[in-house]
Amino acid sequence: MDANPDRTMSPVSKRLRESASFVLHPTAPFHFDGTVCKPSHFPSPLEVWEPGRYWHALRLKDALYGVRLSDLGTASKPAVGVTIFSDQKIASAESELIREELEWRFDLNVDLREFLRAGQNDPRFRKAFRSLRGMRASCPYSLYELAIICVLLQNATVRRTVQMTGALLDAFGTELRFDSKRVFAMWRPADLDNVSEAELRALKIGYRARMLKRLSQDFARGAVDEFRLRTLDLDSAKKELMKLYGVGPETARILMYSACHQSHPLLHIAPWQQKIYSRLFYDKPLVPARRILRDLNNRFGDRASLAVDYAWEDLFWRHRRNPIDWLQKEIRL
């Protein structure tokens, strides 16, 4: 294991050099910034975004890459330039594997045409669909990595999640330096084999320490096959995921949606979501959850989760440009 053995030291750091490049052609329409940058997410050192460009770490098999994505096309003629940074040469078969994985993680081949039409026809969604037209439900992380992030989000405020993530990455992550950027790669499941629950707790992650241990063990011994999971239908996949310690209905939903690209009808709206959706879709302080569910599912069916995501991210994009008062009050730091 190459996780940092002395956790009082600064994190393991690697310098990578440019090793391969190719171009991807997403389905049209495509929205680059909306796909790679999610303003509703908590800020983390796992990625860097600038308009039209995006940097992150990618673990595949046993290799660790730095990735830069560049927007080279337009909404209707999309093209994404990919440059891979590595500490060794990249064979063409390897390059092909990376290409397929990136296409999956950013959901570049999905057909959104019918879904986008439905959004244009709904006055509540028209604006969001217009400004993010072609956005994907993407996730730069592996299933394991996203599961860890979900656990760090549970029952915590954003500020606390940021702290826990930083502490864990300092201890077990790898800092990648490439293309004048620095991003962190998360540890691998097996890297926590020899780390005790007490050591994790010392990083102030509380009761989540046990979940991190058990999740990592399960992934390390192959109890979860991410690639098989991608092929399952919604219910079976959800059932599989909920066997994992620390993965309940909400985390399973997030994993299904973001990492497995299973859009779905809405089943449940939490109180904090209800408040925000009421403002967003009805311009009222509080609309009954039942009604919100019915309206959205009627309009969008099994793409309802994606529709909400469009409105949600659009809201945060607008908030970023021009702070929205009522939203600021809802999102505690």
Place this chain on the structure above:
DNA sequence: CATCAGGGCCCTG
């Protein structure tokens, strides 16, 4: 200073 709730989940009864 004390108390509480937080962008869930597990466990118990």
Place this chain on the structure above:
DNA sequence: CAGGGCCCTGAT
């Protein structure tokens, strides 16, 4: 299937 407890932190 309902409700209490969980780590820690900032808000009150």
